[in-house]
Amino acid sequence: MTSSILPLFLFVAVATVTPGGATTLATASGARFGFVRSIPLMLGIATGLALLAAVAALGLGSLLLSMPALQTVVKALGSAYLLWLAWRIARSGPPNAGHGPARPATLVNGFLLLWLNPKSWAMTVGAAASFALLSNSPTRLATLLGATFGLAACGSLALWCALGALFARLFRASFHWRIFNLAMGVLLAVSVIPTWK
Template sequence: MMQEGIFSLAVFAVVATITPGGATTLATDSGARFGYRRSVPLMAGIAAGLASMAALAAVGLSTAILAVPSLQLILKLLGTAYLLWLAFKIARNGAPQSSSAPTSPAGFVTGVWLLWQNPKGWTMTLGAAASFATLADGPTRLATLLGVAFAVASSVSLSIWCVAGLLLARRLRSERQWQVFNLILALTLVMSIVPMWLE
């Protein structure tokens, strides 16, 4: 029974982290522009942000967030504003060699911040804490279990998206192709905002 529960948690974490959203979009964009190695700090920040959110959800922060509806609204507003700003920046980027392109990849802190203000991440980790609470005999062990599960799953998922961006970038030759690619990524990021307002 315990092994089945761990397997279910692993499947949940992989599915939750590999679906398109703000984090996967940034990993794809970073991979396309800077390659895998230079994107590692961003991906590590996203994984750490998600792991820490899952751990906090397990030790009881979920109670505070669910008890104060205004806190949920503030998180949604902050998250929406930040993701729209990122989408705007991505849409305005040119090809990597153009003057409008960023010269350095986003770092660890950006990755953590992206997750911490993202209501989709909180909803996902709060749901995991509630769904898999019986896998551990206390909040500390559950926090460790969820933190590790989400850190590993997001690291794998983000790596896949980053490599996909890297491989796709090798096929983009013209400034126009890069503009279309950037616009698609920006629109994907904007579309990832919609589900958090429909919940």
């Protein structure tokens, strides 16, 4: 059983550590608010991903993917939310400069990011289908996928958030912050494009 679980762990590790909307938000939050104040956002994203993976394993994710109209609604809402966040990040200045959000994103913001992101649905449904034989019951598969995705997301987001906090130590001028925030906003906006392909 251990050898059959290794591909799942590798898939989840790669899927969660690669750059995307969630990792961009974690990096930007770490730079702007520091690691500790970004923990609620990271926990919201990780919890959202864990629950989404569990739901996909129970078969509800494939139901969503089989309904094109519902997929379009989720894509539209998710894209609008990500673009709104991208705009806020791109417009923000240095911390404590009075520009952009004064408080970090919340646990609920992180949770919504995942549940409104069609890429997350596709990733977790794909994992549920690919690794369904790891368990003889949907409930056990839901537990395995939920735990694996949740823990991997915590590690990945912590890494990206710490990178953002490191950037914050290096930035001395407001010009650096403008470039960084604009880059983070653009990366977050660009992460919407694959959703519509």
